[in-house]
Amino acid sequence: MTPLIRAEALSHSYKTRRFLRPNLSHMALDGIDLSLAAGETLAVVGESGSGKSTLGRMLLGIERPTGGRVSYEGRDLSSFGPAEALRLTQDLQMVFQNPSAALDPRLAVISQIAEPLLIHKLAGLAEARSRAAEMMERVGLPPPLANRTPKLLSGGQRQRVVIARALMTGPRFVVFDEAVSALDVSVQAQILELIRSLRRSGGFASLFITHDLRVVRHVADRVAVLYLGRLVEEGPARQIFAAPGHPYTRALLAAIPGSPLPRAARLHAGEIRREVGLGCALVSRCPVASALCAQLTPPLVRLAPGRRLTCHHPLPRPAPRAQGAEAATAGLVHSVASQEESA
Numbered sequence: 001m002t003p004l005i006r007a008e009a010l011s012h013s014y015k016t017r018r019f020l021r022p023n024l025s026h027m028a029l030d031g032i033d034l035s036l037a038a039g040e041t042l043a044v045v046g047e048s049g050s051g052k053s054t055l056g057r058m059l060l061g062i063e064r065p066t067g068g069r070v071s072y073e074g075r076d077l078s079s080f081g082p083a084e085a086l087r088l089t090q091d092l093q094m095v096f097q098n099p100s101a102a103l104d105p106r107l108a109v110i111s112q113i114a115e116p117l118l119i120h121k122l123a124g125l126a127e128a129r130s131r132a133a134e135m136m137e138r139v140g141l142p143p144p145l146a147n148r149t150p151k152l153l154s155g156g157q158r159q160r161v162v163i164a165r166a167l168m169t170g171p172r173f174v175v176f177d178e179a180v181s182a183l184d185v186s187v188q189a190q191i192l193e194l195i196r197s198l199r200r201s202g203g204f205a206s207l208f209i210t211h212d213l214r215v216v217r218h219v220a221d222r223v224a225v226l227y228l229g230r231l232v233e234e235g236p237a238r239q240i241f242a243a244p245g246h247p248y249t250r251a252l253l254a255a256i257p258g259s260p261l262p263r264a265a266r267l268h269a270g271e272i273r274r275e276v277g278l279g280c281a282l283v284s285r286c287p288v289a290s291a292l293c294a295q296l297t298p299p300l301v302r303l304a305p306g307r308r309l310t311c312h313h314p315l316p317r318p319a320p321r322a323q324g325a326e327a328a329t330a331g332l333v334h335s336v337a338s339q340e341e342s343a
């Protein structure tokens with residue numbers, strides 16, 4: 001079956017200009033292959049600068065790749081003409097970290113939620129407003145907030161407005177780029193639960209970008225781990241949490257506050273190796289690196305359908321004691337569950 005979204009050998013390099021020095025190019029994404037089926041949620045995790053947002057922008061066609069391609073329902077995004085590209089924005093949407101920056105401070109929230117229907121000429125003013133009011137209800141915004149400006153809403157309410165707006169055209173694919181990172185933990189849990197229920201009812205696929213692994217388990221079907229623009233591990237969320245195969249994935253899990261994983265699972269404070277060359281990019285920081293890792297780039301190996309890994313020394317399945325890594329993510333999930341109960 002044709003995937004909804006597919007990235008093939010996707011690369012992106014940014015030119016960095018330096019005064020009196022030749023332009024350097026910086027590889028933000030390097031040869032990524034990924035695909036998403038309709039309705040599926042893929043979480044993309046990795047440290048700051050690992051290329052998560054760049055990947056999200058490429059998949060939506062906001063930025064063009066410098067190598068490889070992205071296809072939507074089997075068709076290369078670069079082949080869409082301007083009119084088709086506008087039509088495509090009904091299907092492909094993005095929700096960013098900072099809701100305040102995404103909203104017009106002077107416009108009533110109901111008008112902002114209704115706007116995509118007017119831009120795409122999908123409804124007249126009265127119908128757009130009535131559908132916006134319905135959407136407000138779906139995302140948990142009480143009707144009296146309709147005519148307020150964003151300034152008069154809380155952070156969580158503002159993010160609900162942004163999500164409502166993104167869903168008005170019935171998108172098939174939504175990129176959530178650190179969509180809950182700016183919110184405090186209890187509001188994060190509510191917004192995550194909202195995203196989960198909207199996904200079930202709206203049936204859209206999503207790319208959920210986050211540096212915080214605690215939130216991933218709650219929303220994702222699959223997880224892709226990026227390190228310096230490369231895919232280092234991918235697999236079903238449950239497997240990634242229970243038995244990470246890559247030392248980098250395990251280090252991300254070990255860094256979750258309260259993780260029972262041993263300190264030895266963490267990365268060394270080595271220099272971050274940014275140049276593209278031979279050897280594994282993680283070698284200077286990896287707790288299990290060998291001489292081989294410095295000499296030979298590990299290939300991406302397919303362990304099972306949907307489970308890929310690039311490491312010369314994949315980790316064995318953890319002993320039962322270490323499997324408690326899952327427990328470190330349970331706090332947030334638990335807080336969602338308690339809120340559901342109390343609601």
Ligand SMILES: Nc1ncnc2c1ncn2[C@@H]1O[C@H](COP(=O)(O)OP(=O)(O)OP(=O)(O)O)[C@@H](O)[C@H]1O
Binds near residue numbers: 053
């Ligand atoms: N417009 C740009 N010009 C030059 N370099 C850029 C640009 N945008 C991103 N980069 C670089 O590309 C790399 C990947 O950036 P990206 O923003 O995709 O990372 P990220 O994983 O989203 O990080 P964060 O978690 O901090 O948001 C980084 O090294 C970044 O400095």
Ligand SMILES: [Mg+2]
Binds near residue numbers: 053054
């Ligand atoms: Mg980012």
